[in-house]
Amino acid sequence: MSKLGQVVEAVEKYNQFVLDQVKRARTDEKFGRELINRWNETKEKTPVTHTPTGLPLPRLALPEIDEPGEIARYLFGEGLPGEFPFLNGAYREMYLEPTRGIELSSYGKKISTNGPKEKPTGDDERPPEEPTRLFSGLMLAEDTNERFHYLTQHQRTHRLSTAFDGPTLYGIDSDADGVSGKIGEGGVAIDTVEDMVRLYDGFDLGSPNFSASMTISGPAPIIMAMYIAAAKRRFGSKVVSKLRGTIQADIFKEVQAQNETIFPIEASLRFLTDMVEFTTREMPRWYPISISGYHIGEAGSTPVQQAAYTLSNGFAYAEMFAGRGIPVDQFGPRLSFFLDCGLDAEYIALARVSRRIWAIGMRDAYGAGPRGQLFKLHTQTSGRSLIAAEFKNNLTRTAAELILAYMNATNSCHSNSADEPFTTPSEEWIRLAAHGQAILLEESGIFKHTMNMLSGSPGMKAVERAVEAAILEEFREIERLGGVLAAVEDRFQRSQIQNAAHRYEQQIYDGTRPIIGLNRYRNGTDDIPEVKLARTPRAKQQLQIDRLAKFKKKNAGKAKRALDKLVDVVERGENCFPALLDAVEVSSLGQITDHLQEVVGRFRPMV
C-alpha cells in the first residue's frame, strides 16, 4: 500500500474514532461530564463583541448543544477553530477586527478582566495582516515594481504576489527565437538576477511585514535562486534566513493541468526536492511549494477532483521529502496550498474538508506535529467562471465566490478582476476586485465580528460528508493505479480533468449549466467592452533583450565556469541548489535551463 492508501485508512479510522467518542460520551458518565465542563468553559471564555449598532455577539460562534455525545461529535469531528482536525479553521481567530470595545464576558456571563490572549496556533507573532492578496506582473521588472508600490500604498503589510511572463514560465530567455511578442505579456519578464533586483526595488525583503509570492513552477528552483541572490545583493547574506514568501514550484499540477513543465517529471521533482531541502533548512519562514489545485480547477476539473488531486499531490510531495531525509517537522510546516473557488455547491465546504483530511493524514500517516498538520490555504476566485459576455456580471460572480472562500476560512484570498476574460487586469478593475474583499471583510458584518459566523449549517454538513466521501474515493482510485506518480505518468489525472472539462463545456452548450448572459438571459448583442489592454510596447521588449545581451557579454567567462560546475553537480546526483545559487549570479535563466536540459532531458508533453 502506498502512503495514500494509509491516508485513506487514517481518515476512515479517525471517523470511527469520532463515532466511538460520541458513544463513550453517552455511556461513560465521567467522560461525558469532562466534555460538558470543557464545553462550558470554552463558552465562558469566549469574549463578546459589539456590532456598530450595539448588538452583542460572541467572537466565536458555537452550536447550541449540551448533550455530551453531540459535544464529542463537534470537538473531535470538527474541532474548535485552530484545533485538530481543523475543519473550522487553521487558527483560533481569523478576519476578526481588532479587539477594541470587547466586553469581557461570554454568552451573557461575566468573567474576569483581560480576556484570553492566546497566540494563534502555529505561526510566530506578527501584526494583524490583511488576508487580501493581489496578483500582479506586467511588462518589465520596473513596471511591475511600480505597480507593486501602487497596490501596497495603503496596506499595513506588503504581500506581493508576482506573475511571470510566458518565456520566464518556460525557463527561456527574452532573446530566444520567436518569443519577442511574449515579453512582458501576462506577467513580468525576468531573465537575470539584475531583473530580480529591479522587481522588488524599494521593498525591505527581510522585514516581517514583507513577503513575496512567486507564481512559477517549471523553472522554480532557478527563480528561487535568483530571488535569494537579489536579496543578498541588496541586504547582504544575513537576509537569507529572514526571507518570507512562497514559490509555487508545483510540478505535479503542471503535468496534470497547466503544461508549464520544462524538465522530465523525475528530474523536475529532484530539483524541487533539492530546493526544499535547502530552504527548509536555511530559510525557516519561506514556503518553498504551494500545492495548487487552482490550475487543476481552471483546466476544467470538478471541485472534488481539484481537492483530491491537490491533497494527493501534497501527500506525494511529503513522501518524497521524507524520503530525502528531511524531517517531517522541518518541511511539514512549510507546505502551503492554493485552491480555486467557483460557484458549484461543493465549494461551500471544499476547503474545510481538505483541511481536515490533510491534518489527519499528516498526523496519522506521516507523524507530523501540530504545525505540520495545518493546511495553510490561499484561495483565488475562479477565473474560469468569468465570462466575456456581459462581463460586468463577473463582479457578482466573484463576490459570491469570495463569500464561499471566507466561509471556508481561507488564510488568504485573491479576488479576480471582472476584465480577466480579456487581458491582464487593468487598474480600474483590480481596484474593484480589491474593494470587493474590503467590503466583505471590513464594511460588512459577515466576517469581522464572529469566528464561525456561517459555519455548521445542515446544508454545509451535508456537503462536507458528500465531498469527503468523494475525495476518499478518488484517493482509492489513485491508489489502485499504484500511487500518485504512477497515476501521473499514466496520464490518469490529466485525462480525468479533460473529460470533466468536456462535460462542463457540453453542459454550457446544452444549457443544463446556466451561465447568465451567455446561455440564459442573453441580451442578443455581443458587448465586448472597450477594455484598455496592458500590452508591452516594442521598445520595452527591445530594452529587455538589450539588457540581457549586456549581461551575457559581461559574464561570458564566469558563466561558463558556473554552468560547468552546475552540470557536474547534477550529473553526480548531489543537491544542486548551492550550485544554482552561484550560477544565477553570472548566467541567465535560459542559459541555466539549457544546461540542465542537456543533462536531464526535456519534458515530453502528454497529449
Next chain:
Amino acid sequence: MASPIRILTAVPICDGHDSAINTINLEFIRHGIEVVYLGYHRSVSDIVRAAAQEDVRAIGISSYNGGHIEFFADVVRELRKQGAHDINVFGGGGGTITHDDAAIMARKGVDQIFFAGTSLSEMTDYVRKQYGKPRKKRTHAKNPDLVLARRLTEIEDRSGARRRSAITGDGSTSDRRKRTGRVIGFTGPGGAGKTTLIDELVLRFLNQDRHSRIAILSHDPSVIGQGALLGDRATMINSQTDRVFMRSMATRGQAGGLSPATHDCLAHLAQSNFDYVIIETVGTGQEAMPFQNDGIIDLTVLVMNPDYGSRLQLQKIVMLDLAEIVVVNKSDLQRARTAHSEIEQRLEQNRRGQKLIDTVAKRHRDPGVDRLFDLISADRTR
C-alpha cells in the same frame, strides 16, 4: 468522394492553454477532418515546418497568453517566405483577442479569428466550407520539402480514390536502384511507447551525423466519420527540426495498422535522399503483420509492453516471428523481467537470430535505447 480535409492545430510558444484546442480537435475529427495536432508551447518555425511537411490546408492556432498579433503574423509571413501561400491561418483566443486585434491580424493575412462564445459547430462549418475546395497547383514552393509533401498528398488522394472505386493491386513503383535511405519499420501494441522510442532514436541519429536527414511516416487510426487525430508530433519533441521530415497519416478505413497509401508513400520517401526512413504503425493486435515482404522495409522492430498478459498470449503474436528486433519497453516495470525471459524463450524457438532489447524510452540517455541505436546503425553499415 473527396479526401478528408487535413489541418494542423497548435498552441503558441510560452502558452500551455490546451483545454480549448483539445475540445475543438475532438469536434473537428467527429466531422471528418484530419487534425495534425502539434501540441502547446510551439514556436513559429515548428508550426510552419509541420504545416509544410504535412501539407495541410490550414493552420488553426489557439492562443491565450498574449502576443497573438505578432505570433499569427509571423506564421503567415514565414509560410509565404517558403512559398506556401496556399496554407491558410485561422484561430482564436477566447476573450484575449479583441475585435481590434482581429482586424489587424486580418490585414496581416489571417483568415478568421473566432471570438468567445463561438459554437463548435460554427468553427467546424467554417473549416469545411473554407478549406474543403480543391487547391490549385503550387507554383512558388522554394522549400524542397514542400514539393515532397505535395507529392505525398497526391499519392494519398490517389490511393483513396482507388480504394473507394474498389480497384485492387498495389500499383507499386518501388525501384530498388534509386533507393537511398534505410527503411525501418516499427510496430507493436498501442501504449507500448513506440512514438517515444522512435523520437529518442531520432535524437541519436541526429547527433551521430550532423548532416543526416530522416523521414518519419507515422500512423494513427481514422475514426468513424473519417476524421483522425494525428498527435504523434506533439510528443516527438526531438523530431521537430528541419533535419526530420515527418508525415502523419490516417488509416482512412484500412485495417492492419497502415493506410492504403502507405506503400506508395514509403516507396517514394525511400527514393528521396533520406539516410533513414522510419515507419510507425498504429497500435496493432496480435494477428497483425503490417509490413509485407515487398522489398521496401529493411528492418522490422516490434515494440512490446511488458503487460501483454499470460505466456500463452505470446504464442499468438505473429510479429514475434517476423521482427528482426524485439524491444521490451518500459523495462522499469515490475513485470519486465518475466516478460524478458518469456519473450527470450519464444524467440529462441524461432532460431532466426532475432535480437531482444530492454528499454526505458521515457528515460533521458537510456542505455537500452543506446543499445538499440547501436544495433540499428551497425545494421546500416553492414
